Amino acid sequence: MTNNAVWPSPTLYGVGHFTDLRLYFEALHIAVLYDKFSLRTLQKELPERVKGLVFVEGFQKTTFQDLIRELLRFGYIEKSDNLYKITDEGQSYLSLAATDKEAARDELLYKTQKVFVTPAWFIDRMWKLNPEGQGQIVVPAPIKEWKAKSRKWNDNKWDFELEEVCKRTYSRVNNALPGSFPICESSWISQLKNEYERKGCLLPPKSVDSSDINNVVYNPRARLSVVMKDVSVRSLFSITSPNTDRREFSNIRSQMSHRSFMIWCPRLESFGLLFYTDYKKEIPGRLLFPTSVYKKEVTNTDYSPKIFLTRLDGDYLHVHTPSWESIGELFVDTLLEVYDFFYNKEGIMYISLQDVRDEMCRILRINPTTFESFIQITYEYSLKRKIAYTISLETDMRQDMKKQLNRRGVYINGILNTLIAIKPYTL
Amino acid sequence: MNNLLRRVQNNNAELNNKYSVYGFNQNPFPVDPAVKPLSDDKRENGSIFLTDLRRDEIKEFTDNFIGKQMKIGFLMDYATYRGRGIGKTAFLNYMKKEINSDLGDKISNGKEVLYAIYVSPTSEKKDRTMPLIARNIFVSMCESDLFLTVFSRLRAFSGKISEQILNQITDDYRTTIASDKWLYDHNVDVNHLNSEVSKKLQGIGLEIQFEDMTLFHQTNSYAKFLESIRLSTKDYYWQKEGCDYLFSKIVRLLKLADFTHCIILLDEVEKIVTYQNMSERRSFCDGLRNYFIDGTSVNAITGFFKVMLTIHPNSQELLMPHWKAAGLDRFSELGGTTANSNTVFFKPLNQDDTEMTLKLTRIYLNNARETESDSISPFTKNALLTAMYHADNIPGKFLKSMYIAIEKGIDKNWQTIDVEQINSLWESKKGKEEVSSMTELPETKIHL
Numbered sequence A: 001m002t003n004n005a006v007w008p009s010p011t012l013y014g015v016g017h018f019t020d021l022r023l024y025f026e027a028l029h030i031a032v033l034y035d036k037f038s039l040r041t042l043q044k045e046l047p048e049r050v051k052g053l054v055f056v057e058g059f060q061k062t063t064f065q066d067l068i069r070e071l072l073r074f075g076y077i078e079k080s081d082n083l084y085k086i087t088d089e090g091q092s093y094l095s096l097a098a099t100d101k102e103a104a105r106d107e108l109l110y111k112t113q114k115v116f117v118t119p120a121w122f123i124d125r126m127w128k129l130n131p132e133g134q135g136q137i138v139v140p141a142p143i144k145e146w147k148a149k150s151r152k153w154n155d156n157k158w159d160f161e162l163e164e165v166c167k168r169t170y171s172r173v174n175n176a177l178p179g180s181f182p183i184c185e186s187s188w189i190s191q192l193k194n195e196y197e198r199k200g201c202l203l204p205p206k207s208v209d210s211s212d213i214n215n216v217v218y219n220p221r222a223r224l225s226v227v228m229k230d231v232s233v234r235s236l237f238s239i240t241s242p243n244t245d246r247r248e249f250s251n252i253r254s255q256m257s258h259r260s261f262m263i264w265c266p267r268l269e270s271f272g273l274l275f276y277t278d279y280k281k282e283i284p285g286r287l288l289f290p291t292s293v294y295k296k297e298v299t300n301t302d303y304s305p306k307i308f309l310t311r312l313d314g315d316y317l318h319v320h321t322p323s324w325e326s327i328g329e330l331f332v333d334t335l336l337e338v339y340d341f342f343y344n345k346e347g348i349m350y351i352s353l354q355d356v357r358d359e360m361c362r363i364l365r366i367n368p369t370t371f372e373s374f375i376q377i378t379y380e381y382s383l384k385r386k387i388a389y390t391i392s393l394e395t396d397m398r399q400d401m402k403k404q405l406n407r408r409g410v411y412i413n414g415i416l417n418t419l420i421a422i423k424p425y426t427l
Numbered sequence B: 001m002n003n004l005l006r007r008v009q010n011n012n013a014e015l016n017n018k019y020s021v022y023g024f025n026q027n028p029f030p031v032d033p034a035v036k037p038l039s040d041d042k043r044e045n046g047s048i049f050l051t052d053l054r055r056d057e058i059k060e061f062t063d064n065f066i067g068k069q070m071k072i073g074f075l076m077d078y079a080t081y082r083g084r085g086i087g088k089t090a091f092l093n094y095m096k097k098e099i100n101s102d103l104g105d106k107i108s109n110g111k112e113v114l115y116a117i118y119v120s121p122t123s124e125k126k127d128r129t130m131p132l133i134a135r136n137i138f139v140s141m142c143e144s145d146l147f148l149t150v151f152s153r154l155r156a157f158s159g160k161i162s163e164q165i166l167n168q169i170t171d172d173y174r175t176t177i178a179s180d181k182w183l184y185d186h187n188v189d190v191n192h193l194n195s196e197v198s199k200k201l202q203g204i205g206l207e208i209q210f211e212d213m214t215l216f217h218q219t220n221s222y223a224k225f226l227e228s229i230r231l232s233t234k235d236y237y238w239q240k241e242g243c244d245y246l247f248s249k250i251v252r253l254l255k256l257a258d259f260t261h262c263i264i265l266l267d268e269v270e271k272i273v274t275y276q277n278m279s280e281r282r283s284f285c286d287g288l289r290n291y292f293i294d295g296t297s298v299n300a301i302t303g304f305f306k307v308m309l310t311i312h313p314n315s316q317e318l319l320m321p322h323w324k325a326a327g328l329d330r331f332s333e334l335g336g337t338t339a340n341s342n343t344v345f346f347k348p349l350n351q352d353d354t355e356m357t358l359k360l361t362r363i364y365l366n367n368a369r370e371t372e373s374d375s376i377s378p379f380t381k382n383a384l385l386t387a388m389y390h391a392d393n394i395p396g397k398f399l400k401s402m403y404i405a406i407e408k409g410i411d412k413n414w415q416t417i418d419v420e421q422i423n424s425l426w427e428s429k430k431g432k433e434e435v436s437s438m439t440e441l442p443e444t445k446i447h448l
Helices: A022-034 A039-050 A061-074 A088-099 A101-116 A118-129 A160-176 A185-201 A220-236 A258-270 A324-346 A353-364 A368-383 A399-404 B018-022 B051-066 B088-101 B130-143 B146-156 B180-185 B190-203 B221-229 B235-256 B269-273 B278-294 B298-302 B313-325 B337-341 B354-367 B381-390 B395-411 B419-432
Strands: A077-080 A083-086 A137-140 A274-277 A285-290 A292-295 A303-310 A316-320 A389-394 A410-412 A415-417 A419-424 B072-077 B114-119 B261-266 B305-311 B343-346
Touching: A022 A039, A022 A061, A022 A083, A022 A088, A039 A061, A061 A077, A061 A083, A061 A101, A083 A088, A088 A101, A101 A118, A101 A303, A118 A258, A118 A274, A118 A285, A118 A292, A118 A303, A137 A160, A137 A220, A160 A185, A160 A220, A185 A220, A220 A258, A258 A274, A274 A353, A292 A303, A324 A353, A324 A368, A324 A419, A353 A368, A353 A410, A353 A419, A368 A389, A368 A410, B018 B395, B051 B088, B051 B305, B051 B343, B051 B354, B072 B088, B072 B278, B088 B114, B088 B261, B088 B305, B114 B130, B114 B146, B130 B146, B130 B235, B130 B261, B130 B278, B146 B190, B146 B221, B146 B235, B180 B190, B190 B235, B235 B278, B235 B298, B269 B278, B269 B305, B269 B313, B278 B298, B278 B305, B278 B313, B305 B313, B337 B343, B354 B381, B354 B395, B381 B395, B381 B419, B395 B419
Parallel strands: B072 B305, B072 B343, B114 B261, B261 B305
Antiparallel strands: A077 A083, A137 A285, A274 A285, A292 A316, A303 A316, A389 A419, A410 A415
16 A cells, blocks of 8 residues: 555445435335336335334435445346346346345445445554544534524524533533544634525525525524534534545545435445444544454454455454453443443433433444344343343333334344333342 | 520631632632522622633624613524523623612713513413513512612602702612601601602692601601502502503502613523413514503603513524514514614624633632732633533533532642642543533444
8 A cells, every 4th residue: 555545436426316225225225126117106105115114314315316326336127228127137136135134234335345335445544543532523503492482584693602512512512422422613613604605695595585684594503503514514524534644535526515424324324334322422423433443354253344445554344343251241231330320310210221222322323223233132141031131112102202202122932112211130 | 405405606707718728718619509689698699700712792782772762672692503601691690780780870971761681481380471571570670679779769859858968879879868767867857758759649640648757756658658559469469450550550669769770680591481482482572562662651652661581592493483473573672683783793702812711710719819910820821721622611510510620629638739639520520410512432342
């Protein structure tokens, strides 16, 4: 590797506006059913098929176009007489998905890496930004207690209130997780100010009646929130390396936008490469950390190597997939600690299982799938009295959790569980 | 000695003064950094106020509130995210004292005769309707010297006291012009004077029959006056007639005493707004409009009372829809682009202004010293700046930590209180604090 080595340029820019990887599978199924299909077929059929899925973001017009574009680049479909038809490669992916889900996921990750280059680069960047915090990064959002009053669209004045909120947000993030937002405070705030003022000079969205601009108002919280994400993503995931200040891509188009960032987080999480949450009460914003690490070849069975995700220095990505035998005991101990933490804080016996999941994944650097299988084992252990605790898992919701319906759930035996209570039990 | 007769020993304060090691006669800082306006302790009653600290706010107050025909204004607390103790109450009490010291002569450049009333809502949840808020205002008026001043002015302007005697009146009205005996001793015909005052009061609908003073009968006309205007504080009475009484009769009385305006500094409006339900909030806003802007009361017509509401962004949010629905935003905007003209924005201290921290400390230290000095001993400059940093630039928090530092310094024989000692206070405090949103999250247990 030379010092001037750069990542290969992506062959496709702009990731499609969807995050559920099952859409590829469903689209290819439609392709098999119809022999040849059009964009309209996809628009008609796909929403019906994914209706049953727990949470799929609303389809936008471009979602279907993006999906077709990506399937074409992956080589799973090809154009034929203005229509599309499945290729042999697409067929073999479908049969792989039916028999070996793990292998099918790896296959999709391989294709994604080849076309977008983002997966390997993104994880590498996280580790570079905060090596001591194991790649833990926060993309801040305004502190929750800020109740902003709506302002006129053109009122883009950067005042004391906004500056104060930014300072509080910055210190909150760095107090909770030191090093997780490695950007200089003053430079960050100055960028926020510029961007906030710039946004006020733009025209309102088309959906808003802007015949009289003086009647158009906006929520400063929403605007500052977008500005914070924009500016932070641009700084953290720029094309220049945070260590060397050298460009990591030869092409400026590889610059990551806030929109791409929001899509890549769930996609990379589906591949088990990272974990992210927007619901950690101590942190205003999105917390994300890798559940994978670059290493030379390792013999430890707690890692699944992905040799096609190679860094510029030749190390390749190892996804942390520990076995129950290896960390089961640690998992149970940590579960009790985390439960106690929330119990002492909230004083309620039934704690949000999603909150517990997020914290467990952070402390143990595991992905949600591993958490789900391990919590199931722990639950069975409690039923069989193999541990000195009784665990109760509930599907009900506390009043204050209703707002989080869109939050990724915890599935145990295929059932969405939302609350957990743990009590000591004498064996 | 029988326990029945036991009393606290009167120790010699000088001998037992543990603070003398630092050259103080008491702990220079308040134990509770909250202003108690009625307390005798200068550290607590708001007497120690560093005007330099709030120069901008004082200017905004004077420009927006005194110089204009503004009827409803706001004091917006921009530091609620950092906690309490920013100094709003101290500020309001300072403004009250400033205005009342010369009845607003200096602050209005001689154009107005003003009196300021500080009102703090009770924690009673029922006190959230306009009539009971009016009662609160009236009780605060009674607790202040407003009616003493009114009575004294009515006498002074009656034309029955000669210029020569008027010149002998001291600032203590109670023992001079308001005292029947003092006037009698100065050969003033008290009965004639009272009858003149009584006639004027009759003119505005207040019937007060003063007793006649004779050689054998000493009277206290001021007590009689006060008794006559004091109302029962029972809810029922105030709900029925309270608003009319305060906003019409009392206004007439104050105008009779030649006041041009009375300023009501209503602190902690969130105590009222938070407990109100939707219809109460609406009716509160309607009440404000009716009694302060365009109702039929004397106050609404003449704009006599000026009210300053202390709010913070949270209560602003709660009030906003009702404020607009009541049409109050046309008269006094609650936030928004034109709010600058009727709002005083209250901010935390400027972090970079180190001199201000030193000044604030000195003013408290000097209050506990025999002779004033510029020294900040036993503290070092860096210790003070560190304490201010830990206190998030909130004066209240800063003063509390200074109080603890002095107490701990005496216990532990600290000769000098430096950064290390200050940091130790905050570390031990952190340990005791519950897990809050500001705490660091637990370490990860797996290293990939």
